[in-house]
Amino acid sequence: DTLFGRHWGAVEHHPFLHFEVCYYQAIDFAIQRGLKTVEAGAQGEHKIARGYLPQTTYSAHYIADPGFRRAVADYLKHERAHVAEAVRELTEAGPFRKGDIHSTHEEPT
Numbered sequence: 001d002t003l004f005g006r007h008w009g010a011v012e013h014h015p016f017l018h019f020e021v022c023y024y025q026a027i028d029f030a031i032q033r034g035l036k037t038v039e040a041g042a043q044g045e046h047k048i049a050r051g052y053l054p055q056t057t058y059s060a061h062y063i064a065d066p067g068f069r070r071a072v073a074d075y076l077k078h079e080r081a082h083v084a085e086a087v088r089e090l091t092e093a094g095p096f097r098k099g100d101i102h103s104t105h106e107e108p109t
Contacts (some may be wrong), residue, residue, distance in 0.1 A: 001036040003029060023050050045090065053094050054087045 017106055023040065030038045040052045050052075063069040 002034050005038065005040045019050070023047070023052075027092060033103045048090055048094050051095055053096075054090045056083065 001024055005026055010017070025041070029035075031034050038052075039055075040047050042057070063072055
């Protein structure tokens with residue numbers, strides 16, 4: 001039920017080709033096939049104006065060295081708070097009005 005987009009490259013520069021192929025055609029493809037979600041991939045604030053709001057993703061790794069594992073865990077405590085704030089800010093900057101049925105942003109209670 002999901003179309004996944006990923007990074008791509010090109011030999012020549014053609015204005016707006018990236019957005020046409022990677023966003024607009026992907027959305028059209030998903031609508032025609034009744035797909036629920038178009039996942040455009042990580043990063044890129046330019047995606048927000050096109051309706052791709054930030055989504056938190058997860059990764060699972062085992063770090064064998066205990067000292068390095070503690071250092072990574074400490075870093076992630078701070079990074080999680082930073083990421084959560086960035087997601088909140090970017091979602092608020094999205095193209096949807098508050099209360100819009102397409103918005104995934106929930107109002108604080």
